[in-house]
Amino acid sequence: MKARVSGGAALMQGNEAVAAGALAAGLGFFANYPITPANEISRVLSRELPLRGGVFIQMEDEIASIAAVIGASLGGLKAATATSGPGFSLMQENIGYASATEIPCVIVDVQRGGPSTGMPTRPSQGDVMQARWGAHGDHPIIVLYPSSVSETYELTIRAFNLSERYRTPVILLMDEVVAHMRERVMLPLPEVEVVPRSKPKVPPEMYFPYEDGDNDVPPLASFGEGYRYNITGLFHDRLGFPTLRPDEINPWLKRLFGKIETNLEDIVWCEQELIEDAEVVLVAYGATARSARHAMKLARDRGEAVGMIKPLTLWPFPHIESIAERARRIIVVEMNRGQILGEVERLVHGKAEVLGVNRMDGEMVTPLEILHALEI
Amino acid sequence: MKGRYEVCLAGEGGQGLALAGLVLAEAVVYGGKNVVTTQSVGAGQRGGISQTSIIISDGEIDYPKVLAADLFLALTQNAFDRYRSDVARDGLIIVDSSCVEAKEAEGLDIIPIPLREITLKALGEATATNLLALGVITELTRAVSRTAIRDAVKRNLPPKSLGLNKKALEKGFEVGRAIRAERRAKPV
Numbered sequence: 201m202k203a204r205v206s207g208g209a210a211l212m213q214g215n216e217a218v219a220a221g222a223l224a225a226g227l228g229f230f231a232n233y234p235i236t237p238a239n240e241i242s243r244v245l246s247r248e249l250p251l252r253g254g255v256f257i258q259m260e261d262e263i264a265s266i267a268a269v270i271g272a273s274l275g276g277l278k279a280a281t282a283t284s285g286p287g288f289s290l291m292q293e294n295i296g297y298a299s300a301t302e303i304p305c306v307i308v309d310v311q312r313g314g315p316s317t318g319m320p321t322r323p324s325q326g327d328v329m330q331a332r333w334g335a336h337g338d339h340p341i342i343v344l345y346p347s348s349v350s351e352t353y354e355l356t357i358r359a360f361n362l363s364e365r366y367r368t369p370v371i372l373l374m375d376e377v378v379a380h381m382r383e384r385v386m387l388p389l390p391e392v393e394v395v396p397r398s399k400p401k402v403p404p405e406m407y408f409p410y411e412d413g414d415n416d417v418p419p420l421a422s423f424g425e426g427y428r429y430n431i432t433g434l435f436h437d438r439l440g441f442p443t444l445r446p447d448e449i450n451p452w453l454k455r456l457f458g459k460i461e462t463n464l465e466d467i468v469w470c471e472q473e474l475i476e477d478a479e480v481v482l483v484a485y486g487a488t489a490r491s492a493r494h495a496m497k498l499a500r501d502r503g504e505a506v507g508m509i510k511p512l513t514l515w516p517f518p519h520i521e522s523i524a525e526r527a528r529r530i531i532v533v534e535m536n537r538g539q540i541l542g543e544v545e546r547l548v549h550g551k552a553e554v555l556g557v558n559r560m561d562g563e564m565v566t567p568l569e570i571l572h573a574l575e576i
Numbered sequence: 577m578k579g580r581y582e583v584c585l586a587g588e589g590g591q592g593l594a595l596a597g598l599v600l601a602e603a604v605v606y607g608g609k610n611v612v613t614t615q616s617v618g619a620g621q622r623g624g625i626s627q628t629s630i631i632i633s634d635g636e637i638d639y640p641k642v643l644a645a646d647l648f649l650a651l652t653q654n655a656f657d658r659y660r661s662d663v664a665r666d667g668l669i670i671v672d673s674s675c676v677e678a679k680e681a682e683g684l685d686i687i688p689i690p691l692r693e694i695t696l697k698a699l700g701e702a703t704a705t706n707l708l709a710l711g712v713i714t715e716l717t718r719a720v721s722r723t724a725i726r727d728a729v730k731r732n733l734p735p736k737s738l739g740l741n742k743k744a745l746e747k748g749f750e751v752g753r754a755i756r757a758e759r760r761a762k763p764v
Contacts, residue, residue, distance in 0.1 A: 211602045211611070321617050381640055382598065382613045384605050487640070494638035567639050 210387045214379040215240035217349045218282065218308055218372065221356025223248060225394055228277030231257045231268040233287060236320040237376040238310040241282040262287035266294040269305050273298075274431070276397070276422030278360055282308035285327055286317055288334070295369050296335030297433045301440075302367040302410070302456070304397065304420070306359045309371060310379040313562045322562030323376035325486060325535040331371045332515045340460040342370045342467060343515035347489040349383040354392055355512060361395035362467060366459050367417050373514060375535065377487035377564060400427060408438040410452060416459035460516065470518035471510045474500065478507030480574060481523050483544055484533040485511050488565050492533045495570035504574065517543050524551035531573050533557045533565050581719055583630040584642045585709075586659045587651030587672075589617060590626075592706035597628030599710060599732050603724035604632050612640040625655050632719055647717050649709055650676055651691070660684070670712065672705070687716075687755060694751060695744055704737075704744035711748015715756055722749060 212220070218241045222230070230245045232238075242258070249256045255272070259265040265281045272279040283291065288309045298305050311327045313319030318326075327334075331343045342362050346352040356372060363370040398419040400407045404427045411418050421427030430440035435452065437443045460467065474496065475481055484492035489510045499506040507527075511518050517540070523530065530552050532541040541556040548554055557573045559565050583600065585593045594615050601613040612631045618624025629642045644664035650656035651672045663669055663684065671678045673688035689712065695705045707729065714725050725745065733741045 209605050209608070211598075211605050211613075377614060377640065380615060382601055382611075383637075383640075384610050384612075490638045490640055497638070564639075564641055566641075567643070 208386050209384055211382050212349050212353075212385045213240060213382045214346075214349050214352045214374065215310070216244055217352040217385075218356050218374075218379075219244035219248065220389065221353040222280055222306070222360070223252065224353075224389070224392065225357040225360035226278050226396075227254060227280055227360070229255045229257075229269065229272035229275075229279040230281065231259050231265045231272070231279075232281045232283060233259055233262050233265050235262075235284045235287050237312055237379050238282045238284050238308065240379075241308060241310075262290040263294065266291040266298075266305075266307065269307075270294060270298050270301075270303050273303050273305050274423050276425075278304070278306075278364070278397075280306040280308065280360075282310065284310050284312045284320070285314040285324075285330075288327060288330065292330070292334040293336075295341075295371075296337060296339055298369040299335060299339040299341065300337075300433050300435075300456075301431050302418075302420070303369075303431075304360075304363040304367055305369050306356075306363055307369060307371050308356075308374065310374045310376060312376055313560070319562045321376070323487060323535055323564060324560065324562070325375055325488065325539070326560070327373065328514065328534075328536060328539040331373050338457075340368060340457050341515055342366070342368060342460065342513070343373050344370065344469075344512060345373045345485045345514045346378060346512065347486050347510065348378065349381065350385050350389075351512065352378060353385070353389055357392040357394065358469075361393070364395045364397045365417065366463065366467075367420055368460070373486075375486045375488075381487075404428065409440055410436060411438040412451075412455055416455045416462065464516060464519075467513060468516060468518050469512040470520070471512065473508050473510075475507035475509065475523060475527070477505050478523075478527055479505040480507075480529045480531060481527040482506065482508040482531050482533060482570065483511075483520070483540065484508065485514055485540070488533045488535055491565045491567050492570060495567040495574070498567060498571060499574055506574065514540070517547075519547065520544070521547040521549070521551075524548040527552050529553045529555065531555050531557060531570065533570055535559050535565065579634040580637070581632040581647075581717075582642045582645045582664075583632070583647045583649075583713070583717070583719075584627065584645040584659055584662060585630070585649045586625060586627040586655035587649075588626060588655070589624050591651055592703075593626055593628050593649075593651065595732065596706040596710045597630050599725065599728040600713070600720065601630050602728040602732065603720040604630070606724040606727060607720050609634060610637055612637045614640050625652075625658055627655065627659065647713065649713060650678075651705070651709070652676065668716065670709070670716070672709070689751065689755070694747065698747045699740060699743055701740075704741050707733075707741045707744035708748040708751070711745045711750075712752040712755070713748075715749055715752025
């Protein structure tokens, strides 16, 4: 990164903040295949990572990229990749593999208009459900979503931390607006706690990589350290060998989901603003949260009781249903056809009116469009 | 929003407006104000409309794109036609009259300047038209100081072309100052 410093203030781009956050989190391996609008991440890391003793590889495609990342993580390095919709589609099978084998890794998806090659240079939030359910089979996943450059830095570090703490793939979902936006940040960037990987404290013959441990997350031995165990995408027993026995599968599934579901307080981060007296609550994330906040301020200036909720952890989706006890209307603002709208409707369960303000044409939702929805 | 100043730079991919926007935004940071800059580009490298928004504010900036531009620079006819309706009622429009035909109508405050021709004449080539335009904007908006812009140019332009670009910028300051003096003298 070119240091753009003056009296503590600097101009930084969202994608550059991903690279800076990954380096601060201790990234050791990055493999990717180039794609707009994620390219600045690899542009920075291809230079900076080798200088710090890490490995940067441009692979032959996205499938190979995520496979290399999983392998590197098993070798003991914090590993990540970055892509956009078309590449994210290709990565899904191996994301499921990382989830089932409980191998930490971070996948950055800077969304662009889709489906297919879509609109490479234009923003979208169309991968929200793919980030949740893109890999086949029931599986837990953590998805984080920033709305500013400084949040991007912080959430990138958080993505690595959660990935290591819960032995799970974590997806940092972004949109083109925040990825390409340059914004004023204060340097040095804030110190964020970095979570190291938990290593086995028992001798190799007593190590079980899939056995219940503290907080349902067993430590992970790196390949080459003398701990011999099996890795397979098939349902497996505590040593990692395939099994079809329900008495082995059910405890494993319980632990796989439980490690996320019993730690929601640590994992879920959701900001609320001015909702105490709000009759209408806006729900928005990423770039659209900026449109929503702008609209909320304009509405408040007109004396309207409008508040907002911004989930920074998009999956597991925050339990926001209590807002329906006060608010008469909830407006979900998204650059998609209402992927979170459905989730909000499910949670609110008819206790408040739920509406969407949606755009899918490669343009941001404007504050004016949200104000119009307030007037309905 | 209070204290929000919006700049919209639009032209064709390859004209260097994203770079001009980056330099302007960085100069704003040096000046101690808040800034957000975003781009809107076509899928191709050259051709197609390229647009850069620079939002300047003393306070927080939520919506990062242009709502109603206080300053609009258009380097091509397509860019002018596409974004002219996004200009604030009292906004200032600068068009490169070497390439854009802008009828002075609808009560818009349009300043036609042959930016490309001036650059060509002063430097023998037109590649630095973006920096010349940046110089003009700096003088006309006074949102940032000349010193801050000079610093930002030094930090962001490759050494190879720095000399040429610095000359274009200084020429732009000169053109901008002349227009400012002329506008002050003109009866309202």
